[in-house]
Amino acid sequence: MIAATGQGNLFIELGAILLILAVVGRIAGRIGLPPIPLYLASGLLLGEGSTFSLEASAGFIRTCADIGVLLLLLMLGLEYTPDELRTGLTTGWPAGLVDLVANSAPGLIAGLLLGWGPVAAVVLGGVTYISSSGIIARQLFDLDRMANRETPTVLTVLVFEDLVMAIYLPVIGILLVGGDAGEAATAIAVAVGVVSAALVIASRHSHHINRALDTGSSELLLLGILGFTLLVGGLAEQVQVSGAVAAFLVGVALADRVAERGREVLLPIRDVFGGLFFVYFGLQIDPATLPPVLLPALLLATVGAGTKTATGWWAARRAGIGPRGRLRAGFSLIPRGEFSIVIAGLAVASGVDKDFGPLATAYVLILAVVGSVAMRFADRVPIRAPRPVARTGAAG
C-alpha cells in the first residue's frame, strides 16, 4: 500500500515537472528565447525553498539528470566527425587559445577574490569560459545565419571549447575530490592520450563501427547506442575518467550513417533527460540564495559578455570578416548554458562554497538570456561600416 502511494506520488511529481517543462519550453519559443534558462528557472521555483516538496521523485530525477549529462555529451560528439574535430584543432587553435585565456580568467580571478580557494576558482573559470554550443547552434539556425561568413569562425571556436572540455572535466574531477597537482597533471596526460586515441581509432575504423551498429531497425540502433554509451560511461567513472567525456568520445567515434540515424533516434530521449538535468540543478538551489550573489553575478556576466565579444571580434577579424560580421561573431559566443551547469553541478556535488551554485545559476541565467537577445539584435547596433562601392548601373 505504501509502495503504491509512493509510486503514485513519483508519477505525479515527475509528470508535473515534465508538463511544466513543456509549457515553459513553448513560452520560450514564443518569446524567442532558448528553453534552457527557463528549464533552470522552473527548477529554481520548484525546488529548495519552494512550497513543493519533491520527495518521491528526488532520487529518480537525480538519476535522470546524470543520464541527461551523458546524453548531452553523446549528442555533442555525434554532431562532429573526427575530421571536423581535427580541422577545428589545427585551424582554430589561435582563436581557441585566446578564448580560453580571456574567458576563464574572469572566473578564476572572481573565485580567488571571493576567497573560495584555488580549486573552486579553477572550476569557476571553467563555468565562465565555456559557451553553450546548444543555445548558439540553435540560434544560428533560427536566425538564418548558418550561411554567414562569420559562422564557421564561431563554430570552430565551439569545437575547440568542446575539445578542451574533454580534458578539463577529468582534471577538475580529480581536483574536486582533493587530488593534488601531480594527480591533476596525470589526469591531463591520461585524458589527452585517451582523446587522441579515440580520435585516431574513430577515423581509421569508422566503417567497422558503422557495420557493427548499422542495423535496419531504429529500435535496435537506439538500444545499441544507448546501452553502449551508458556502459562505457559507467566503466569510465570506475577508473576515474569522466563518464561525460567518455560519452562524448563515443559520439565522436560513431560515424556517418550510424551517427546520422543515431542523432535522429536519440534526440527525443536527450530532450527528456537533458531537460530533467537542468531542472535538477535548479531544484538544488534555493531562490532565496540568489539575491546576495546577484551583484557579483551581474558583474561577472558583464565582464563575461565583454570578453566573449572581444574574442569573437578578434577571431572573425583574423578570418577577414567585416565589422558587422565581427560583432555578430562576438555576440554569438556570449550565451552560456549546458556545459557551465554541468561543471557547476560537479562542484556543487562535491561540496564547494554554498554560494557557488547560486552564483553559477545566476550567471548562466543572465548570459543565456542576454546572449540570445544580443545575437538576435546584433545587426541593429550602429557600426561604422565601410561605404559600399557604387555599382556602375544604367545611366552611364
Added chain:
Amino acid sequence: MEVFETPLPGVGSRYEFTTAAGERVGVVARRDRRREFVVYDELDRDACRASVELTGEEAAVVVELLGGTKLTERLSDLRHEVEGLAIEWVTMAPNIGLTGRMIGEARIRTATGASVVAVIRQGTSIPGPGPELSFEAGDVVLVIGAVDSVRAARELLTG
C-alpha cells in the same frame, strides 16, 4: 568559376561562388540532406540578403528546373565515351518484320553486325536471349552496336 568550400563543423559544408553578374551566391549543404540557397548582401558581405531552405527533394527539383538532369547528361556522356556506339529499343509490331521468327533464324548479328542483348516481354526482362527465342508482338528488343548496324537491325526487326 571558382567554388569555395568551407566546412561548418557540426552542420555540413558551405559552398560559395561569384556569378558573372557580380553577385555572391552560396549553398549550405547540411548533413541531414537539407540545402540552403543564399544570396550574400552587397553592403555587409558576410551576411545573407536572402536565403531559401530546401529539402533534399526540393533541391533536386530546382536542379532539374535550372537546366538539365544530371542523369540524362551522364547517359549521353556514356555514349560518347564509346565512340560510335548506339543503343536502341525496338518495339515489335504484330505480323510484320521479324515478329514470330526466332533470333537464330533471323541472323541479325550476321546480317547487320548489331547484337540483341535483351528482350522485355510483358514487363519481364529476358537478358541475353538465346537463338531459339521467338519475337512476339509487343516485345521490346534492346539492340546494341555501331550506329549503322543498329539502324539496319531496326529495319530488319520492324520490316
